[in-house]
Amino acid sequence: MKKAVSVMVLVAVAALTIFCFGSVASAGEEIKMVGVITKIEIAGKDAKTATATLKDNKTEQLVVITVEDELTLDKFKDHRIVEGDEIRCKYEVIDGKNLSKLFRKTAGC
Secondary structure, eight states: OHHHHHHHHHHHHHHHHHHHHHHHHHHTOEEEEEEEEEEEEEOOTTOSOEEEEEEETTTOOEEEEEEOOHHHHHHHHTTSSOTTOEEEEEEEEETTEEEEEEEEETTOO
């Protein structure tokens, strides 16, 4: 009887742990996607952010990604990445914005 109660308590604790940590992990989860750029918006030459709208290849939905890293911004500015390019990206949803963590052409750059 003691062994059965111990097993039940152990299962309950494990389930609770998975439930608690599972919901925390999903809050800052990276999302991966491949899509074609339909629109790029840069505020100006000295802009520190840009937005790129991608059409997801799987779902066909438009996703707006905010790009802040200098390397990708430079590629936008000198037209190495342009509308119509297929992009592989990873992003996180933070404060309702999709912030880019990785933003590269699928064929390389």
